[in-house]
Amino acid sequence: MxxxxxxxxxxxxxxxxxxxxxxxxxxxxxxxxxxxxxxxxxxxxxxxxxxxxxxxxxxxxxxxxxxxxxxxxxxxxxxxxxxxxxxxxxxxxxxxxxxxxxxxxxxxxxxxxxxxxxxxxxxxxxxxxxxxxxxxxxxxxxxxxxxxxxxxxxxxxxxxxxxxxxxxxxxxxxxxxxxxxxxxxxxEPFAEIWNLRREKRSLPPNIKAKDRLVHWVYQSQNPSFATAIDIGRRQFIGQLADMFDGLLERFYKEPPECNFECASMKLGALMRELRHKKELHFHTRADESFQNYSAASVIEAAYSIQSPSCDHGYYTRNSCSLRNLIESESPIIGYTHEAAYDSGHLRVGSIHEVYYEQYGKTDGLPVIFLHGGPGGNTNPGCAKFFNPAVYRVVLMDQRGVGKSRPRNELRENTTQHLSDDIERVREHLGIGKWHMVFGGSWGSTLGLFYAQAHADKVGSLVLRGVFTIRKSELQIGGIPAAALFFPQQWEQFLAYLPETERADPMNAYYARITSEDREVSSAAAREWNRWDMFVGTLKPDIESLANLDDPEWNLTHALFESHYLFQHAAWLEDGELLFPANMEKIKDIPGAIVQGRYDMVCPPVTAWDVHKAWPKSSLHWIDDAGHATSEPGTAAKLIEDVKLAFY
Known part of the structure; x- marks a missing residue:
C-alpha cells in the first residue's frame, strides 16, 4: 500500500x-x-x-x-x-x-x-x-x-x-x-456527544504516567473530555509533588537513615534542583491547578535531577542516590507484580537443576526473560517490563548461577546447554510456543542462539544491548574498547596484577578467579566486576556497585563472564550468530532491538549489524544511555516495545 x-x-x-x-x-x-x-x-x-x-x-x-x-x-x-x-x-x-x-x-x-x-x-x-x-x-x-x-x-x-x-x-x-x-x-464541544461517563475501565496499578493520563480520562466523573484530561494531569503532578515532599522529609530526619554526610548532600542537591529547574517549581504548590506544567515536561525534569556522590577514588558509590529514590518512589516505572505464582527447580542433566519462577497471568502470553552476564541472575524486578494482565512471565536462572544448583558449576555448562534448558523449561511448563523471548546483553546472545535453533518456538524477540561474541566486540587493538574511553580505570584494573602479567590481563585474572584460595579468587573477582560495572552505564551507577559487597554474586559473575567469554568465546565461531545462513533462520520472526548509543560493553555497531541482517527487526537508539537496563531511557523503550508486543 x-x-x-x-x-x-x-x-x-x-x-x-x-x-x-x-x-x-x-x-x-x-x-x-x-x-x-x-x-x-x-x-x-x-x-x-x-x-x-x-x-x-x-x-x-x-x-x-x-x-x-x-x-x-x-x-x-x-x-x-x-x-x-x-x-x-x-x-x-x-x-x-x-x-x-x-x-x-x-x-x-x-x-x-x-x-x-x-x-x-x-x-x-x-x-x-x-x-x-x-x-x-x-x-x-x-x-x-x-x-x-x-x-x-x-x-x-x-x-x-x-x-x-x-x-x-x-x-x-x-x-x-x-x-x-x-x-x-x-x-470540548464533543464532550457531551461522546459522553465519557458511560464507559469506565480500570488499568493495572503502577503503570507508566502517560497511561495514567488516559486512564484518568475514563475514571473522571467530569463529563468534559478536556477537563477529564486536565484532572489526570493535575493528579499526576500532585503525586510527584508529594514524592518530592517525602524525599525532603526523609533527608531532614535526625538521625538520618543513612549517615549525616549522605543525607546532607542529598538534601542540598534536591533543594537546589527543585529551585533551579523551572519545570519542577510545581512542588511548592503555589498554584494547585499546576497551570503551565505538562506531565511530559515534569517527568523529563524529574529524571534529569543530578545526584551527588562520594568519591572513593576508583568509583563513586552511595546507596541512596536521588535517581534511585526517584525511580523507586515515582509512579512511572514499569509494572508491579504480585509474588510468583509458581517456582521450582528442573533437572536438566546429570549435574544441574535450573531454577524458574512464573509471574503474571497464568493463561497469558508466554514470555521468557533471559538474564545477562554470563553469571547474572533473575530477580522479581525482571518482570516489571511485562503487563501482568497480559503476560505469563517466566524467569529462569541459567546453569550454575542465582538459585540454580549447584552454584558456580562449570561442567556441562555451555551455550548449547543453556539453549537446551530453555526448551526443557518450555516443555515442562506446557508452553507450545514462546510469544516472546526477551534478553539483554548476554541474554541477547542466548536469545539469538536459541531463536536460530528453535525458530518455530519463538513468536517474537526483544533484545537490548546486543552482543554476538565477535572478537571485534571483545577487544580492539588487544584491549577492551571501553579502555579507550576509561583509561584511568583500565590502568587501575591492570594495576591489580603483577607487571609481568599485564600483557595478558584476561587470562591472568581468570587464573586468580578460579584459584582454590577463596581470598585470592574473591579479591580478583571484585576487581574484575568493578571494571565491568563502571563502564556499564553512561553515568556511574552507584547503586549497582553495592553488588561488590556480595561475595557470592561477586565470584559467580566474574567466574562465568571470564570463563564463557574470554576462555571459550561462548563456544561459537567468530561471527557465527551473524552468518547469513543463521540469520536466515529468524527472518520471519518480528523483533525489536534497544541499544544505548554510548554502550561501552556491547558496541552499538553490533546492534546495527544484526538489524541490517534481520528484515523484521526495528532498531531503537537510546541517545542518553550506555549498556545497562536500569538507565531510564532504555527501560522506557523496552517497556514500550513489550507493549507493542506484536499481538
Whole structure:
C-alpha cells in the first residue's frame, strides 16, 4: 500500500506525514522521546510522536508485524467531498519505503488549536521553514490514523466529518493525541456527544504516567473530555509533588537513615534542583491547578535531577542516590507484580537443576526473560517490563548461577546447554510456543542462539544491548574498547596484577578467579566486576556497585563472564550468530532491538549489524544511555516495545 492523502484545507500550507500509522494504541512514553514541546535550546528537532502501545487487545495467535493489515481511513461522508492531493516529491530520500498518511492542513488552525504546533511552526525549527514545494512539512509517527484524522478535523472546524460515537479504544487513542499536542480546548464541544461517563475501565496499578493520563480520562466523573484530561494531569503532578515532599522529609530526619554526610548532600542537591529547574517549581504548590506544567515536561525534569556522590577514588558509590529514590518512589516505572505464582527447580542433566519462577497471568502470553552476564541472575524486578494482565512471565536462572544448583558449576555448562534448558523449561511448563523471548546483553546472545535453533518456538524477540561474541566486540587493538574511553580505570584494573602479567590481563585474572584460595579468587573477582560495572552505564551507577559487597554474586559473575567469554568465546565461531545462513533462520520472526548509543560493553555497531541482517527487526537508539537496563531511557523503550508486543 502506498501513501494515503487527505486534504483538510485545499489552500493549506502544511503537510503532515504520519508514518507507522495504526501502530497498536500509541501513547507517548516517559523516556528518551518524551517532549511536551520542542525544546527551545535545540536548533532543528522534528515534531515526532513517540511510540507507546495499549496492551488491551490480546489475540490467541501471534501475528507478525508485517502481516497486520493497514486500515484505510474512511471517515463518514462529509457534506463536502474529500479531495485528494498529488503526492509532493520528498525532499529527503528515506532509507526504506514505508506506507504513510499525508494530510494537507492549515498552519493557522494548527497554531490556534495546539501550543505544540504553534511553537514548532513559529520557532527556530525545521517545521517553520518552507520546503522546496513552498509548504511546511511536519512529521508524526505511530498514531492511529483514524484517531489522528479525527483530531485534525476538529482543529480545522470540520465537525461534519467527526464521528458522533467512538468505542472505548478509539476514545483512548484520541485522548493520547490530544494530550500530546495540548489541544484539549478544541475537543470540548464533543464532550457531551461522546459522553465519557458511560464507559469506565480500570488499568493495572503502577503503570507508566502517560497511561495514567488516559486512564484518568475514563475514571473522571467530569463529563468534559478536556477537563477529564486536565484532572489526570493535575493528579499526576500532585503525586510527584508529594514524592518530592517525602524525599525532603526523609533527608531532614535526625538521625538520618543513612549517615549525616549522605543525607546532607542529598538534601542540598534536591533543594537546589527543585529551585533551579523551572519545570519542577510545581512542588511548592503555589498554584494547585499546576497551570503551565505538562506531565511530559515534569517527568523529563524529574529524571534529569543530578545526584551527588562520594568519591572513593576508583568509583563513586552511595546507596541512596536521588535517581534511585526517584525511580523507586515515582509512579512511572514499569509494572508491579504480585509474588510468583509458581517456582521450582528442573533437572536438566546429570549435574544441574535450573531454577524458574512464573509471574503474571497464568493463561497469558508466554514470555521468557533471559538474564545477562554470563553469571547474572533473575530477580522479581525482571518482570516489571511485562503487563501482568497480559503476560505469563517466566524467569529462569541459567546453569550454575542465582538459585540454580549447584552454584558456580562449570561442567556441562555451555551455550548449547543453556539453549537446551530453555526448551526443557518450555516443555515442562506446557508452553507450545514462546510469544516472546526477551534478553539483554548476554541474554541477547542466548536469545539469538536459541531463536536460530528453535525458530518455530519463538513468536517474537526483544533484545537490548546486543552482543554476538565477535572478537571485534571483545577487544580492539588487544584491549577492551571501553579502555579507550576509561583509561584511568583500565590502568587501575591492570594495576591489580603483577607487571609481568599485564600483557595478558584476561587470562591472568581468570587464573586468580578460579584459584582454590577463596581470598585470592574473591579479591580478583571484585576487581574484575568493578571494571565491568563502571563502564556499564553512561553515568556511574552507584547503586549497582553495592553488588561488590556480595561475595557470592561477586565470584559467580566474574567466574562465568571470564570463563564463557574470554576462555571459550561462548563456544561459537567468530561471527557465527551473524552468518547469513543463521540469520536466515529468524527472518520471519518480528523483533525489536534497544541499544544505548554510548554502550561501552556491547558496541552499538553490533546492534546495527544484526538489524541490517534481520528484515523484521526495528532498531531503537537510546541517545542518553550506555549498556545497562536500569538507565531510564532504555527501560522506557523496552517497556514500550513489550507493549507493542506484536499481538
Amino acid at each position: 502506498g501513501t494515503q492523502y487527505y486534504v483538510l484545507d485545499p489552500d493549506g500550507d502544511v503537510i503532515i506525514t504520519l508514518r507507522n500509522f495504526n501502530a497498536p494504541f500509541a501513547i507517548p512514553p516517559f523516556g528518551e522521546e518524551l517532549i511536551s514541546s520542542p525544546p527551545e535550546s535545540e536548533p532543528e528537532p522534528s515534531v515526532e510522536c513517540p511510540q507507546d502501545a495499549e496492551e488491551e487487545a490480546v489475540v490467541e495467535r501471534m501475528t507478525p508485524v508485517e502481516e497486520v493489515p493497514l486500515t484505510v481511513v474512511e471517515p463518514p461522508v462529509p457534506e463536502e467531498p474529500v479531495e485528494y492531493l498529488e503526492p509532493p516529491a520528498p525532499e529527503v530520500p528515506v532509507e526504506y519505503f514505508e506506507p504513510a498518511v499525508q494530510l494537507r492542513v492549515s498552519s493557522a488552525h494548527l497554531r490556534l488549536g495546539s501550543p505544540y504546533f504553534k511553537k514548532a511552526l513559529d520557532g527556530p525549527f525545521k517545521e517553520s521553514h518552507l520546503a522546496t514545494d513552498g509548504l511546511r512539512h511536519v512529521d508524526a509517527e505511530d498514531w492511529d490514523a483514524e484517531a489522528f484524522l479525527i483530531v485534525m478535523r476538529i482543529i480545522h472546524g470540520q465537525n461534519h466529518g467527526v464521528p458522533r460515537s467512538l468505542d472505548l479504544e478509539m476514545l483512548a487513542k484520541v485522548a493520547a493525541i490530544v494530550d500530546y499536542y495540548q489541544c484539549q480546548e478544541m475537543l
